[in-house]
Amino acid sequence: MNFNTKYKAIVIGSGPGGAVCATLLAERGLNVLMIESGGNFQMNEIPLFSSTEMNKKYKNGGITPAFGNPPITYVEGSCVGGGSEVNSGLYHRLPETVLDKWINQHGLSIDHSFLEKTYNTIEKDINISYMPGTPPKASMKLKIGADKLGWDAREIPRWYKYEGQSEADGGTKQSMTETFIPRFLKAGGTLKTRTSVQRFQKTSAGFEVFCETENGENAGQKTAANFQCEYLFLAAGATGTPTLLLKSGISRRVGQTLSLHPTFKFSARFEEEINTSNMGVPVHQVKQFSPEISFGCSISSKAYIGLALNDSQNLQRADEWQKIANYYIMICPEGLGKVNLLPFFRSPLVRFSMTKRDQNNLRRGYRLLTRLLFEAGAVELFPSVSKPLTLKNYKKVDELDKLSMKMLNLMTIHLFCSVPMGGSKSAAPVNNDGEMWDVKNLFVVDGSALCTSPSVNPQGSLMAFSMMNTLKFLKKNIKNEL
């Protein structure tokens, strides 16, 4: 396929932020190129939550640590559709308390009725709905434990489409490859996959984007490809977007305010069977202690359970996987991270530091979750720590307190805020409309632009801000040209 080299707009990244932006631009008749570094896979082409998915759809095969004390392993999507292809599809709007903070402390100017309309449009576009029938038993355990303690536990809606009305209908995740990407292509947009952008440069006519594209016939061989555009939109993810800006010589307040949700996991064994090979994604979360602390149930295939059990030297228990499920504590931190370039290497160095308050919240969180799981009927808990450890009752949670933070194996799937929006140039690199303060016609439309941690799964928030800022861009810059 031959590609033109000149476009009105180029969108780098095809995740939820990039796909929404590129689709709106293309549907308004703009000549748009969307560039994606990963491959293009149909939703059911690769088994969900498998090692193949990890290798083909995750950035760097999912082996990506944020260094710090303790280090935190993170994963990001790297394929057409980005994170929407690999996440669990749990949907939240941005909590009002967080939005107020963005307005009052970060100077963001928000038109509330515009935001409401945007949420409604997105929820319709990706079919936000509840799971039909009874949720999985492992998920219900959270609800049972929370009810006994009088805590708020609720089913979280997802971007799924169900044909039937029973739990037997697993449904189809309404990821970007099922929703916005087909719309983008139908509107005449051009999608270039397996093409990684090395850097870009401001020119008199707009931007020159320098890429390397994988040669289809010879995997591993790459050829150079350059593209020009008038408007450039960055949506390469919370580590990819700042990396690209830094490589392009734009560094003021870039990559210095990365945030993420530190997450700690337990495997919980119950007396009865709660897990099956087709359990899918659990849908409950405990919100009693949010926004600081949330609990949930995560992917609990035998392989993932084995991985979690290996941490605490309990791998031999993996044969009982049908009685075991993985649960997590996720905190909303005040600590910040950094994305920096390393000399001689292409990959960025990511660091994250938890504050004392974050560490206390994490410790409070695992105490609360331990209590809940024993209330729900768990007989043994295997925490994800680098030490042989099994908790057989709530009192044993003191054993966890004796461990230093670096013994806790933390991970995260939520990263954001590395190039945040803000009401003043001195405080943030991106303005209210998602445009870089220092570079005209350069926009950030992914999770990087969120002001602080949203305290919930960020896809809903970042899609809403991407949509609002793209519509504002169209109104301001394109209206009279068409």
Add this chain to the structure above:
Amino acid sequence: MNLYFSIVNSIVADTLKMAGKEKYIQQVQEFVKSQVSVMPDFLRFGIMMMTIVANYLFLFFNLRTFANLSEKSKRSYFNLFGRVKFPILSNLYRFYSSLIILKTLELETDELKTA
């Protein structure tokens, strides 16, 4: 690169033999290799160097590289790295064991589903 992958292949093969899961050796070796090839470049460089150095480190204690140790010695070292925190060696153990466990358990599950 060839030296590194020969060490990794040996680690995978020995680990699976100890667990009685020899039939998965080739698939797990391919998975570990493909994961190493996509990981961040600076991390890949670090892990490759540490693995090679750690392999030769055993010359000082056993007069053999780790890859050439007897199965019994390897088994006791694997147990030791898993239980006692030796900087670098324990991290390498955790890195390789995670990949091996993930792929092996997945292959077992797939096999049960198709049976």
